[in-house]
Amino acid sequence: MAGTGTAHLRAPEDALLRVEDLVVEFHTGRNQTVHAVTDVNLDVLPGETLGLVGESGCGKSTTGKAIMQLPSPTSGKVVFEGTDLTSLGAKELRQVRTKLQMIFQDPISSLNPRRKVEDIVAEGLDIWKRGSRAERSEKVDEMLLTVGLDPDVARGRRPFQFSGGQCQRISIARAVITDPQLIVCDEPVSALDVSVQAQILNLLEDMKAQYGLTMIFIAHDLAVVKNISDRVAVMYLGRLCEVGDPDVLYAQPAHPYTSALLSAIPVPDPDVRPDARQTLGGEIPSPLSPPSGCRFRTRCPKADEQCRDEVPVMRKVADDQFVACHHPLAPGEVVTTVSLAGASA
């Protein structure tokens, strides 16, 4: 599944954002390199929500941050509205920044504990001196109302006086106030209670409709992603496995990894024992030295020599379903054995 290839991309002129051959590597000491993201190609059409899923450490968040140029990727292009963000100078990049915003996973860490909510939300406007002081203040009130907070109460308070869900609402208000076109949501609900998750997801949907936003929604919870996304991309160890329409992808996963992920969704039925369902064995290999060929091969029951030697390339298996696998699952096929088969890289 260490997939490369661009078969799943749409026409460049249609896309609001197009990510090409994105590579993010971090150098650790002793000449080691973490291959966090390798050759990822993605695109998002205006108004679309792209769900990016994968297990912890697969490079989802890194991809999101690389799109935001925080920090810039090691190589590859991030084309936003026809401009390659990676080629911009610091000054030009700052100008573009307000059009791309990010909502972070940790609602506490993403708000400055020493600043008042009104200052936090107004930050984007203050930086760019948009409108008069009174206009900005009005906009803050309006924004707080939109995200479901009472401006009179919330304005003067500081983040610690709010719950996690409320903090996330503040984050959303801060991100949307500058009228961005694209919002990267980095696991915005995974730190919240389930009941609050639904509220925040609904709020995001409302905001999306109201402000005409395009979203990249990063999560490890497939159920959450299915509901909110128009298109889903599955990542494993820094590469894309499968991209497609969520309904198709969930009903008929073509990649063994997608299939394994789906079967790992907990079933709310006490009679279904976890061990009776097919789950994936083994551990995710180290991104310091990812397996050759397909990166999933060390845990894939269908892996063979071809998987070891060749990096699979994205190809179309159905309408709006693309997979990077040498042996995609046939419709209805289920991965049978759980394998630890691990010629380690």
Added chain:
Amino acid sequence: MFTSVFASVLPIKNPDVQSTDTPLLAPGQGGLLLGADGNGRDMLSRLIWGARVSLEVGFASVAVGFLIGGLLGLFAGYYRNWIGKLLAGLFDILLAIPALVLVLALVAVLKGDPSQDEALPGVVILIIAIGLVSIPLLARITRAQTLAWSQREFVLAAKAQGAGSGRILFREILPNVLPAMGYIALLGIGIAIVAEGAAALFGASVNPPQATLGVMIDAGRGDMEDAPFVMFLPIVVIFFTVMSLNFLGDVVRNRFDVRESAL
């Protein structure tokens, strides 16, 4: 004790230099509450005035360290490139030099040739010397705090909104680092006062007519056997002053800690 020192600023007691014919009066004698020293000067008055100078030196030198060290520490913590590494290395080198030796050397250099007209009053020289020594200490603390805070996601969020480095440093990070800096600075004042005392024992303090607590200790050394109080009273004053500063530091820290860790 601490408040009496502040009170001294307003109700002016007997002048500082008052040589009468009552040398070495024990406390309570001759109408002087704490007695008189070898030159017959009122100990209470001298203590109050001496403590005032000591505190001035303490506050001012730490203020120097706070401003310069804080600023350098902020940069060292925020910039992860060669600037940060260079600054951090510099702090380590400065911290490795024994503080007292550095103060003595700086005072000696700044005082220059005694035969010439003094360019700077003794107090200012002391402030600069102790201030310079306190820079790396505050810078280290500030750097460590800045390193931690600049990892927070709200810094990323500010960057995503196009905030420049200056704005991030001073609007986002500094307010979070300040409480720790304030706490260390209050401790630093105590340390500076003690350092002044130590410097005085080596004769590297203010010039004779003026007194600091350290100078008084030094002066009292000669009379220790006859009149130990001359030496011990300023020591006691230093003890209580430094202790109250430390308590104040704790209060400041507790006050601000509660506000950020409520969740």
